[in-house]
Amino acid sequence: MTQLRKWTYTDSNEQLYTAKLTNGLQIFLIPKKGFKECSCTLVSYFGSLDTKFTVGGKKANYPEGIAHFLEHKLFEDDLGKDVALTFSNFGAYSNAFTTFDKTCFYFSTSSFLEENLRLLQKFVMSTSFTDMSIQKEKDIILQEMAMYQDDADYRLYQGILQNLYPHTALAADIVGTETSLKLISKKHLKEVHSFFYHPRNMALIVTGDFKPYSVFKQIQKNQERTAVSQPPIIFKAQLPYYPVKKTDSAAMNIAEPKLAVGYRGAKPKLPYSFLQQKIALKLFFAMLFGWTSSTYQNWYEEGHIDDSFIIEVEIHSEFQFVLLTLDTKEPIAMSNRIRKKMKQIRQEANFSETHLELVKSELYGEFFKSLDSPSALSEYFAAYLPLQSLKENYFELPNILNKLDLKTVLAVGEHFLAESQEADFTIFPK
Structure with a gap:
């Protein structure tokens, strides 16, 4: 029974x-x-x-x-x-x-x-x-x-x-x-x-x-x-990997251009679970481009970006990608800025133990907020299914955050970028 x-x-x-x-x-x-x-x-x-x-x-x-x-x-x-x-x-x-x-x-x-x-x-x-x-x-x-x-x-x-x-x-x-x-x-x-x-x-x-x-x-x-x-x-069937299309654009009835810069990683092979990799990549890109980073603050103060700037991380057994999307009056220049930052990871002052604890706190906050709503909790829990193991589910997020140190986060992020291919897509006003 x-x-x-x-x-x-x-x-x-x-x-x-x-x-x-x-x-x-x-x-x-x-x-x-x-x-x-x-x-x-x-x-x-x-x-x-x-x-x-x-x-x-x-x-x-x-x-x-x-x-x-x-x-x-x-x-x-x-x-x-x-x-x-x-x-x-x-x-x-x-x-x-x-x-x-x-x-x-x-x-x-x-x-x-x-x-x-x-x-x-x-x-x-x-x-x-x-x-x-x-x-x-x-x-x-x-x-x-x-x-x-x-x-x-x-x-x-x-x-x-x-x-x-x-x-x-x-x-x-x-x-x-x-x-x-x-x-x-x-x-x-x-x-x-x-x-x-x-x-x-x-x-x-x-x-x-x-x-x-x-x-x-x-x-x-x-x-x-x-x-x-x-x-x-x-x-x-396994997802086939064809060469990326480096750039493309479309025109719509909008007031300001919209830009997406994407990085396609190789199929996950690291000795970490999908949940560990996803959280590590979220921390990595939050330190690099998130609102607590000096990069974000400088670009925001200089008028290059606004609150529309979003980072999305997706991990699946068949694919992994990171997208940065934003509204910007200078899509070509912003695409170049983002790509340049990605190539200068080792010179980044944004990667520090102090900054890591700050972005970890943000993820902790999101997690505990979700526990206050049964509908939100059900949706988040479902998002991390199917499980690689019964023990690893949405409730393991705080434990994984506790164990992820700066060295591991950097290793996961650099490994992703080393094997990734980039592309951008822009929507211009008609």
């Missing part, structure tokens, strides 16, 4: 209960005594990158955007109604989102946890769409595509990824293209649902004020009602 295992994290005074059901579903229960809100997230490890893979020894190839399309269609119940309305009737707000490597369905509520939790599992793990409803959804997503294309920040993000990872699924829009959308069929959707929405490929996270053993028994009971076939053996 499956048993709950309890983990206690002294750094944050948090508790986590974990289990893996006999059907393969991973359970993560995070009790938060005294909170009125409960939040649940059901994760399928099926994202926008998963269009090519081998299943049962046969190669499969599906249209771009199918993971996002399936996310939309699963909200349709067997009567053709929107499941979000059913959640509302139970006093819950529900939604979903698709990322590169997963699709997450979630709800937040202050009442009827049992009913909402049962509904979440039922609608995500079953399909009831028709050819007619699929065509209707295509029209809706076409409108969504048009909306995204009018968003300059979205176009900037997509543009730099297309430069860093040309001709790959990572460069493709998560919602797909007008051409790929037309290719998606009911057969495609049912197939990928049977492949990736198997409990063995999913995880359920529950946060809030509840009794862990009671909720666990309820989940077990719900899962026992679900007929589960033997999961197929799936090997996801």
Whole structure:
């Protein structure tokens, strides 16, 4: 019989209960005594990158955007109604989102946890769409595509990824293209649902004020009602690495140019976990370009940058990249400044023990702030799945921060830059 295992994290005074059901579903229960809100997230490890893979020894190839399309269609119940309305009737707000490597369905509520939790599992793990409803959804997503294309920040993000990872699924829009959308069929959707929405490929996270053993028994009971076939053996295709496109641009109706400078690292190979590498890189680039750095302060005072300056770090088994995005009147000059800084790491005064402790404090603050919101905590916890090991999850962040010293942070950052390739993308005003 499956048993709950309890983990206690002294750094944050948090508790986590974990289990893996006999059907393969991973359970993560995070009790938060005294909170009125409960939040649940059901994760399928099926994202926008998963269009090519081998299943049962046969190669499969599906249209771009199918993971996002399936996310939309699963909200349709067997009567053709929107499941979000059913959640509302139970006093819950529900939604979903698709990322590169997963699709997450979630709800937040202050009442009827049992009913909402049962509904979440039922609608995500079953399909009831028709050819007619699929065509209707295509029209809706076409409108969504048009909306995204009018968003300059979205176009900037997509543009730099297309430069860093040309001709790959990572460069493709998560919602797909007008051409790929037309290719998606009911057969495609049912197939990928049977492949990736198997409990063995999913995880359920529950946060809030509840009794862990009671909720666990309820989940077990719900899962026992679900007929589960033997999961197929799936090997996801590796992300190909083609030469980066050094620079590109677009023109939109904006007041000021937008710049993105990106660094594509090699596939992670360091003797550190993904979480350790991500935190180390965040610390490294925060010291180099973050708001506490002399570089940021000088550029800000000189009018080269403003509050739009953002650093993003992404680590995955198939890729790792760092993006710096900003609004600037001088995109070419700023691109050169950023690239020059990257080549002068050893001369940087920003790298010191004192500065490291300062940027660590910022990450500590973000972490502890997230613990005050069950919905935010559920989202952050899901973001670090799938786990390389059961012990390493979002609650390990303070422990990892404590152990990371300046020497390690510099080593991880310099190793990333030594094997990285750079590119930029600019959106100019029309």
